[in-house]
Amino acid sequence: MARAAGVSRATVSRVINGIRNVDLAIQEKVKQAIALTGYVPNQAARSLVTRRTGTIALIVSGAGGSQESPFPGHVFADPFFGRVAGGVVGFLRPLGIYPILMFADTPETRDQVIAYLRQGNVDGAILVSISTEDTLPKLLADASLPAVLFARPARPIPISYVDVGHRAGGKLAADHLVARGCRRLATISGPLDVPASQDRLAGFQEAMAVHGHPYIPCAEGNFTLPSGEVAMERLLAEHPDIDGVFAANDLMAQGALLVLRQHGRSVPGDVAMVGFDDSSAALACRPPLTTVRHPVEDMAAEMGRLLLTHIEHPDHPVTSRIFEPTLVIRESA
């Protein structure tokens, strides 16, 4: 700005950055000049010297051996991603920092992302990895860029992460279903190669075992609505007398509800249904879905917090933070 505030640029810099040791009168004068001229510091110049951008990356990374659709619409359209983005933005915004949205689904785009990060465009990264085979977490670790993951990586990697107690969630569902009086339970699991699915299933099975149900029929889905439909269809064919189901996410539960209705089974009268996530899909179900709440927004905020401390303190040790799931009781069970 016009150093016409009558002082040196150093002083202006000091008041803008809130460094004390500036005479109050001068501070006032500078502030007025700023307001008057509408001066805004140039971020590029600032970053050049501070080596901080005040920006972080929010990366969604899929598997993608080769190429996928040009429009990653269905990824961002996933209510789950929306909640993550909302949580991150909600936490970061008051701090005046905003995330850069990145998407990597192929080896090339992964390299592109890494290259971008190495340009010093961001101070750190928050990574939501969709696939077990994703190599980006490792690439990030190798680049020793401050980063935080959503969910425990399939293979151990020295990066901090945030996760929910999947086993505890499975147990919550089991206990509720049993307490409700269900006797012939079944479950629709997520894809069994992802840790979260395994853990939800294990938690459910273990809890059922202690309730005296050592064997629980299980159909594997892939977290999509149609997969929930076919899983329910199969379960019903093999065990027509089912009276309670735990689906590993709300979308599959929604699909299951659809076929239950088709078969004339009332919910929760004939069969009770418990989902997982407490996503918007849970509310779109009829009846509204009883579900295990996955506190995604809070977790996303925590990712932001963790990332910031990693950025501030480069030597901060790798950390993980596990959130407790809770049961949200609505009408389906």
Place this chain on the structure above:
Amino acid sequence: MARAAGVSRATVSRVINGIRNVDLAIQEKVKQAIALTGYVPNQAARSLVTRRTGTIALIVSGAGGSQESPFPGHVFADPFFGRVAGGVVGFLRPLGIYPILMFADTPETRDQVIAYLRQGNVDGAILVSISTEDTLPKLLADASLPAVLFARPARPIPISYVDVGHRAGGKLAADHLVARGCRRLATISGPLDVPASQDRLAGFQEAMAVHGHPYIPCAEGNFTLPSGEVAMERLLAEHPDIDGVFAANDLMAQGALLVLRQHGRSVPGDVAMVGFDDSSAALACRPPLTTVRHPVEDMAAEMGRLLLTHIEHPDHPVTSRIFEPTLVIRESA
């Protein structure tokens, strides 16, 4: 990088930026040195001189007189936003440019956004305005920052925008329903203060008028599933003999379908249903929803393209681009 490539930094710069007039042998030498040292140019330094950041903002702006929820989850979770983000990222990514995700819902956050943009953090902005009362478009225009809107602003503002032919979409739905043999039509509109809702309704009504149906019962919703339920409930109460419905978006159609089933009406047997958007909700419906496709991804890509030309050519005239909707026929009509 180690200017140990044996040349001056100026030459390295030229090679990196693909400026001709560089001896091929030297080019090779430099490239090797780059590969060897893993050199990456510092973006901040670059931006400082070029006055370009290679970054744009993707802003979601709501109304918000005062404050809203700390987590803008439901906004980003909206499948509509997901499609926009996907389209923008899909177009920009091959160009190596990524969007910064911003969210403004209160006057304060709007100012914060503007301040951020004025810091020179981005070259331009793509704005998805959720509310009619949003003042951000005007603020952007006043700041004369390159920007493109999604959808025509309620009040005329000198900013380029991209939109779909809402009227044409309404007509598509009307023609299809009539061709199918429906005689007693009704419609569920969106909030009538937003131009898109008005236009979809008008297009539908006009087309119905030419088909000899001058009056069409209409219930107003707000684009949410529950609002679709109550609207359908009302329509059914007042006009029990309805045999065809046009809902102004898929979510409301989904809600309407739910109450239709509750009332024992078969779809499309007893009543046919046409939605609008062709969002993921259309596929989640049972039966799958016949709907007017809103080519959101393509529109988002076009926003990127338009923004880029505005950035390249600051004097490029304000432009609008209207996309044609198409009918996607599935099972509900």
Place this chain on the structure above:
DNA sequence: CTGAAAGCGCTAACAA
């Protein structure tokens, strides 16, 4: 076709 030198706007030592 290539190198030297200036300078983008800011922060941070260092002096005063």
Place this chain on the structure above:
DNA sequence: TTGTTAGCGCTTTCAG
């Protein structure tokens, strides 16, 4: 407490 002085790493005239 404030001003002066160096750069931060790059692009870009301007010479050569």
